[in-house]
Amino acid sequence: QCVIYTQDQQEQQDWILTWSTAVKGREKTSGSARLWDSRTGEEFPFRFPHQVTNRTPVFSPDGQQILTWMTERSVRLWDRATGTALSPSLLHRANIIGAQVIREGRQILTWGADGSVRLWDRGSSGLAFPDKDRIQDVSLSPDGDEVLTWNRKGVQLWNSSNGKPLSLMAKFPPRLQGAVLSANGRWVFTWSRDGVGRLWDRLASTPDALSEHSGIKGAVFRSDSQELLSWDDQGGLQVWNLPSGKPRPLMAIDEGQVLGAQYGPDQKRILVWSDHGTVQVWNRTTGQALTLPLNAEGRVKGAMFCPKRRRILTWHSQQSDEGEWESAARVWDGVNGERITKLLRQEGRVKDATFSPDCRKVLAWTLKGEIKRWDSTTGDERPLRLPAETKVSGAVYSDDGYRILTWNQDKTVQVWDSERGTALIAPLVHPKEVLGAAFAEEPSRIVTWERRGAVRVWPLPVNEHIPRRDLDLQFEVWTGTQFDQDTNDFKALPPNVWRKKRQRYRNLITAR
Numbered sequence: 001q002c003v004i005y006t007q008d009q010q011e012q013q014d015w016i017l018t019w020s021t022a023v024k025g026r027e028k029t030s031g032s033a034r035l036w037d038s039r040t041g042e043e044f045p046f047r048f049p050h051q052v053t054n055r056t057p058v059f060s061p062d063g064q065q066i067l068t069w070m071t072e073r074s075v076r077l078w079d080r081a082t083g084t085a086l087s088p089s090l091l092h093r094a095n096i097i098g099a100q101v102i103r104e105g106r107q108i109l110t111w112g113a114d115g116s117v118r119l120w121d122r123g124s125s126g127l128a129f130p131d132k133d134r135i136q137d138v139s140l141s142p143d144g145d146e147v148l149t150w151n152r153k154g155v156q157l158w159n160s161s162n163g164k165p166l167s168l169m170a171k172f173p174p175r176l177q178g179a180v181l182s183a184n185g186r187w188v189f190t191w192s193r194d195g196v197g198r199l200w201d202r203l204a205s206t207p208d209a210l211s212e213h214s215g216i217k218g219a220v221f222r223s224d225s226q227e228l229l230s231w232d233d234q235g236g237l238q239v240w241n242l243p244s245g246k247p248r249p250l251m252a253i254d255e256g257q258v259l260g261a262q263y264g265p266d267q268k269r270i271l272v273w274s275d276h277g278t279v280q281v282w283n284r285t286t287g288q289a290l291t292l293p294l295n296a297e298g299r300v301k302g303a304m305f306c307p308k309r310r311r312i313l314t315w316h317s318q319q320s321d322e323g324e325w326e327s328a329a330r331v332w333d334g335v336n337g338e339r340i341t342k343l344l345r346q347e348g349r350v351k352d353a354t355f356s357p358d359c360r361k362v363l364a365w366t367l368k369g370e371i372k373r374w375d376s377t378t379g380d381e382r383p384l385r386l387p388a389e390t391k392v393s394g395a396v397y398s399d400d401g402y403r404i405l406t407w408n409q410d411k412t413v414q415v416w417d418s419e420r421g422t423a424l425i426a427p428l429v430h431p432k433e434v435l436g437a438a439f440a441e442e443p444s445r446i447v448t449w450e451r452r453g454a455v456r457v458w459p460l461p462v463n464e465h466i467p468r469r470d471l472d473l474q475f476e477v478w479t480g481t482q483f484d485q486d487t488n489d490f491k492a493l494p495p496n497v498w499r500k501k502r503q504r505y506r507n508l509i510t511a512r
Helices: 468-479 495-511
Strands: 002-008 013-024 027-037 043-049 065-071 074-079 096-102 107-112 117-121 137-140 146-151 154-159 165-171 176-181 187-192 197-201 208-210 216-221 227-232 236-241 247-252 258-263 269-274 278-283 299-305 311-319 325-333 344-347 350-355 361-366 371-375 392-397 403-408 412-417 434-439 445-450 455-459 481-484 489-492
Touching: 027 065, 043 065, 065 096, 074 096, 074 107, 137 176, 137 434, 137 445, 146 176, 146 455, 154 176, 154 187, 176 216, 187 216, 187 227, 216 258, 227 258, 236 258, 258 299, 269 299, 278 299, 278 311, 299 350, 311 350, 325 350, 325 361, 344 361, 344 371, 350 392, 361 392, 392 434, 403 434, 412 434, 412 445, 468 481, 468 495
Parallel strands: none
Antiparallel strands: 002 013, 013 027, 027 043, 065 074, 096 107, 107 117, 137 146, 146 154, 154 165, 176 187, 187 197, 197 208, 216 227, 227 236, 236 247, 258 269, 269 278, 299 311, 311 325, 325 344, 350 361, 361 371, 392 403, 403 412, 434 445, 445 455, 481 489
16 A cells, blocks of 8 residues: 655665555455565565554664554564564554654654653563463562463463573363462472372472372462461361471361461461451461451451561451442551551452551552552551552552552553652553563562463663652653643653753752
């Protein structure tokens, strides 16, 4: 349907790019762009997908890359010489009306019909791991260099820097139900439908089946990777010494099934919660109860120790006689089991909750995406001030507590200033539902994983030496855009405004 002309300055060769749409009957079936040698008329052996024929493909300034439209709202960068993709599809919320390849092909600038402008680093658009099966969950090594993914068919370890699979890959005839990775990266523990737990030592070739503990429903490693705690469907908990693999029955709750357990910050206590609505602290060595049962007044969804203070957070949901769901979280004294706060209430069914790193705040969100925050001492609500349109699927604090990472119901991931509620990056748009996200140990990277099998690593354009109050200024200068809280989107800065902000930013850097 159209033609553009470019010159390869490195090879001293001229190219012509054409693009068209295949039509079957009255329906468009596919579109592609083709490259031709202008002197011989020969077609280049590769065709580049280009589905929106009223948009012009874009060459990089040196002619080595080609940017094409995959859909009205997504573009993709290709290597001209090999025909291979250099980026995944870069997704906008609105139709993309223009794009440029800049900085020697390292970055892509796009702008949409809604007035939004986005700058993509070719590497930060998300490194996808080629797992085609539905991902159930993900574990990260503390340094963020390795990623463990699992689904009902098996487990796989990946290198997070290049997306390549590592040595461990296991397939399970019985349906796999869970997997965890130890902090030192050496051990992987899995449990499957047959009730057998399998401990994988990455220094050995085959796993050890922990047959002494049948019906396993969950497990967690101790932070020093010297011990594993597992629980079963009969209310029993067992401790395993590593690397010997010797078991030691710890305790059994009187009623109900264990839903989860966690080591305390001192590694001497274990927090256990059950489906009978009770939460209790136990001695890791003797198996003796250290607190009375903490009655959560509903079905317990989860619990956690505060990492820095002697506090415990629980959250639960309860359905009224009229069928309405109500949820609440509560903070308890981790030593004597006494209540610290009133019930921190939310409408709807609670999905998850967490402490802030200093344990002074409690964050909780519901299945409908509503998120709230409270003071963990007084129980008073501390509004987050996120845009009203934001519907959260999950959230986590950065280690310094200054940022909150959320994955949202609109298939985006976002980083927010935890006090002001302002966006610190442009939304990371995913093609499928986002199942989870996490900050890597290196704070300039985050890992996200989708429901349908893709795990992505995103470098974050954040200078850690910049004071938190100026992080949004840094983002505005680097991208030339500004977050508009009224529309919950990004708008291009006028040139004179951007120059003033750039000067402020330069003064800030010079002063430091």
